Amino acid sequence: MKALRNYLDKIKPNFEEGGKLHAFQSLFDGLETFAFVPRTTSRIGSVNIHDAIDSKRIISFVIIALMPALLFGMYNIGYQNALAAGTLGEATLLGMWWFGFLAVLPKIVVSYAVGLGIEFTVAQWKHEEIQEGFLATGILIPMIVPVTTPLWMLAVAVAASVILAKEIFGGTGMNIFNPALVARAILFFSYPSAMTGDNTVWVAGKSILGAGFDVTSADALSGATPLGMAAQEGFAGYDQTTICNAISGLIPGSVGETSLIAIALGAALLLWTGVASWKTMLSVFVGGAATGWLMQAVGLTSIQWYEHLVLGGFAFGAVFMATDPVTGARTEGGKYIYGLLIGFVAVMVRVMNPGFPEGMMLAILFMNVFAPLIDYCFVQRNISRRAKRAVQK
């Protein structure tokens, strides 16, 4: 640690104004503040409360919390591949994970390279400090797309999302929409056949660097997600083991969204460190469950209320997307309303719109728009309540 600090101090003058590497100042600054908490303090005369945790540290927690879902997602990719190839017997646990790792790694690299490239360029161009929000976004994006998404599509979507959803609003902390979900929405609307289509997108069918298996029969590749199946044909292709598999995560789906257990581990870390709000998280589940129960009670769908919560990206969205402190509601009361409405809209989209088997992405993006309005109402209510109290005295 000490050696790294000394080394950074030694090379730092190169990046200052007039140094020969000044063009890379943002890059250096970003890496330095990522490794060490900045030593600068606020100027005398202003009153500031400093916490030891800054946004780089918060984002590190989010990334650690995503690790169980990501690692399990890699294993699940290998599992689905072996299942489709019919070679589940000869596949080893590590071999399946290795295949998934090789399938996901290029996506993570592309997502970070494109996104951070744009962020560093903008920071250098505008002489701003490098902002760190993309560290979490960059790993979220590969986790919410199908495993077969081509890399160039991912790059297009990441670039469009970072520029349109984030930089033009003023960068990290200023964005209205969750950039990871915007990237997914861009992919979803731009290249629908690569995102849902005929359902051959959820299973990787080619071996990579000798790992995994080539899937020869085209039928074996058409692993529809349970949610897609339920939307299309009711529960014809549905058996009860699916729920168990959905909790453990051995179902086709986007890379990181399948396993409820891995997501629960991440949720526990987020809640324990206080990075995510339990109010938002809980109310998303309550809103979804209540709406799912109501929809089933009036006979609009045959999906049970608890199945809504375990299938598709509901849990992943509730834990990692809805709790985004930038785009979500910030008032304490507002978090309940915000979460309940996300659950409500997500299940409504799933049940009411046959074109969209999954509604979580649309629900969160939709409620992102209304989060400031919810906050405004709660702040105004507090103001008027206090004003009344002042008058009574």
Place this chain on the structure above:
Amino acid sequence: MSKLFSSENKEIFLNPLNANNPIAVQVLGICSALAVTSQLEPAIVMGLSVTAITAFSNVIISLLRKTIPNRIRIIVQLVVVAALVTIVSQVLKAFAYDVSVQLSVYVGLIITNCILMGRLEAFAMQNGPWESFLDGVGNGLGYALILVIVGFVRELLGFGTLLGFQVVPQCLYDWGYQNNGMMTMPAMSLIIVGCVIWVHRSFNKEEQK
């Protein structure tokens, strides 16, 4: 002759093309810009139609401007515009039926285009017919320019064609390239118009107030 092409008149004509562009600066006429720009051809036809209607309605109103009673001027303007729109619509149906089907109601809706009424009220009511004509052509072309840019981007990325001809080579599709479905949606033209305005502003510093 020299008076006809004086520097003021040149200014009247060129100003709406760039510094005072009806879409990029005044943000007028957005609805039709969203609706007809999914391909290049309807965008061009729509731009030319609006140019013709703006120019001639400007001339007619400018000629009548001293005889129009102030209280009923909007009605008079509407009658003139409606007559011209009907003519253009019939001409399109006669000579370019396919495009007129694609444009559907949006030709008729030129009558409600804010650019038209704005120019009639703000310019033709105070100026002579030649200046009004130049102003109408300038504004119409300024509108058409943005429409063509948006139509170009949307058709190229959304369909891989330009004016109906295949532009993106087949080998790109063989390598896995796909047309961007979002470009064919109206929402995307709003984003492209936004990008055009962004670029325009970054080149015109005086607008960054």
